Amino acid sequence: MPNRTLAEEEYQKFKNFLEQQSGIVLGDNKQYLVRSRLAPLMGKFNLPSISHVVQRSMEPVERQLRIEAVDAMTTNETLWFRDRYPFELLSKKILPKLCEQNKPIKIWSAACSSGQEPYSIAMSILEHRQHNPVNLNKNISILATDLSKTMLERCQEAEYDSLALARGLSEERKRQFFDPLPSGNMKVKQNVRSLVSFRSHNLLDSYNLLGKFDIIFCRNVLIYFSPEAKAKILRQYAAALNPKGILFLGASESITGLSDEFDMIRCNPGIYYQKKS
Numbered sequence: 001m002p003n004r005t006l007a008e009e010e011y012q013k014f015k016n017f018l019e020q021q022s023g024i025v026l027g028d029n030k031q032y033l034v035r036s037r038l039a040p041l042m043g044k045f046n047l048p049s050i051s052h053v054v055q056r057s058m059e060p061v062e063r064q065l066r067i068e069a070v071d072a073m074t075t076n077e078t079l080w081f082r083d084r085y086p087f088e089l090l091s092k093k094i095l096p097k098l099c100e101q102n103k104p105i106k107i108w109s110a111a112c113s114s115g116q117e118p119y120s121i122a123m124s125i126l127e128h129r130q131h132n133p134v135n136l137n138k139n140i141s142i143l144a145t146d147l148s149k150t151m152l153e154r155c156q157e158a159e160y161d162s163l164a165l166a167r168g169l170s171e172e173r174k175r176q177f178f179d180p181l182p183s184g185n186m187k188v189k190q191n192v193r194s195l196v197s198f199r200s201h202n203l204l205d206s207y208n209l210l211g212k213f214d215i216i217f218c219r220n221v222l223i224y225f226s227p228e229a230k231a232k233i234l235r236q237y238a239a240a241l242n243p244k245g246i247l248f249l250g251a252s253e254s255i256t257g258l259s260d261e262f263d264m265i266r267c268n269p270g271i272y273y274q275k276k277s
Contacts, residue, residue, distance in 0.1 A: 004039060004050045006031045014054045021070050022147055023204045023229045037072040041065065071148045078113040080168030081120045082219065085270035086248045090215070091124040093267075094246060095140075096132060098214060104139040108213045108240070109196075110203060111146055111221040115155035116168070118144035119188050121217065122195040123177050143210065145201035152198050158188035203233050207240045214242050220250035227258065234259035238275055247273040 014034060015026045026033070038053045045065055047053050056062045057069035081087050098105050109118035125140055146152050165174060165186055178186040201210070203221070216237055222230045237247055238261040247262060249255070255262060255273060262273035 004035050006035060006050050006054065010051055010054050013058065017058045018070065018073055019226065021066075022074050022202065023226070023233075024074055024224045025226050025229075026073075034073070038069060041068060041072065044068075067149070071150050074147050078116045078220075080116045080165075080173075082117070082168065083251050083270070085267070086217070086219070086272070087120055087124045089267055089270065089272065090121065091128040091131075094215065095125065095128045099132070104141070105215075106211065106213045107140070107142045107215045108210070108217065109142060109144040110201075110216060110218040112144035112151070112155060112198070113146060113148075114151050114164070115144065115158065115188075115196075115198075116164075117217060117219065118142050118155070118196045118198075119158070119177075119192055120168075122192045123173060125195060126177075126191065140195065142196045143213075144196055144198050145210075146198075147200065147202050149200055152200060155196075155198050158193050159185050160188075161185050203236075204229060207236045210240060212242050213240055213245060215246045215248070216241060217248045219248055220253070222249065222253050231258045234261070238262065241275045243275065243277065245275045247275070249273065 011031050011034065015030075019025050034054070035050050038050055038057075041047070041053050041057075042050065045053070045056075047056065053065070053069065057065050059066075095105070107121055109121060112118050121142055125142075144155060146155070159181065160178075162184065165178075174186065177189050177192050179189055180186055203218075203225075218233075218237065222233065225233065234255055238259065241247065249272075251270070255264075261276055263276055265272050265274050
C-alpha cells in the first residue's frame with residue numbers, strides 16, 4: 001500500500017516551496033490537504049509515497065512533476081453565481097452605467113478555477129442584454145485567468161457534470177445557457193462561451209500584457225496569500241483598472257491595511273471597491 005505519511009520537516013519545506021512558486025500560503029497542520037491533493041501523483045509518476053512526490057517536485061529537473069504538484073495544490077472549489085449579489089449588481093447597476101459610455105467594456109475573472117465565475121459573468125451580461133435591448137453594448141469581453149493549466153483546459157471544454165451543475169444554478173439558467181450531452185453532462189452554450197477567453201497567469205507576475213479593465217473579479221482568492229503578496233496584488237489590480245474601475249472581492253475579504261487605492265462602495269446587499277480618482 002502506498003505510504004501517505006509526511007514528516008513535519010518535509011511539510012515545512014514544501015509549504016515554503018509552494019509559496020515561492022504560487023504565492024499561496026498553507027497554514028500549519030495542513031498535511032492532510034497536501035496528502036489528499038498529491039495522492040493521485042503517486043500512481044501517475046510511479047512513486048511509492050507522498051514523501052517521494054514532495055521531495056521530487058521540489059527538484060528543478062522534475063519539471064512536469066513540479067508543474068502538476070503546484071497545479072494540484074492551487075485548484076480551488078467554486079460554484080455558480082457565488083453569493084449572488086456581485087452578479088446582480090453587475091447586471092442591474094454596473095453594466096447599465098458602463099453601457100451609457102458607449103465604449104468597449106473589459107472584465108477580468110482572476111483565478112477562475114474551473115470556469116464557473118467567468119461563465120456566470122457571461123450569463124449575467126446576456127441577461128442584462130435581454131432586459132435592456134435599447135441600452136445594448138455588444139463590445140463586452142471577459143478575460144479569465146488561472147495558474148492551473150488543468151483548470152484552464154476544463155474551462156475551455158465548458159462541460160459540467162450534475163454535481164457541479166447543482167451548485168448555484170437555477171433550472172431556468174440550465175435550460176437557457178446549457179446544452180445537454182449524451183453522457184448526462186451539460187455544456188455551456190456557444191453564445192456564453194464566445195464572451196470569454198482564457199489564458200494562464202500567475203497573480204504574482206506582471207499584469208502589463210493583460211491590458212486595462214473596467215471590472216476585476218478576484219473573489220475568495222486573496223485569503224490564500226500572505227499580507228505582502230495581497231498588498232502587491234491589490235497594487236497591481238489598481239494599476240490594471242481604468243479610472244473608476246471596480247474590484248469585486250469575496251464576501252469575507254477586506255483590503256483594510258493592505259491598500260488605500262480604492263473606495264469601498266456599500267450596496268444592499270454586498271459591497272465592491274472602486275478605484276479612486
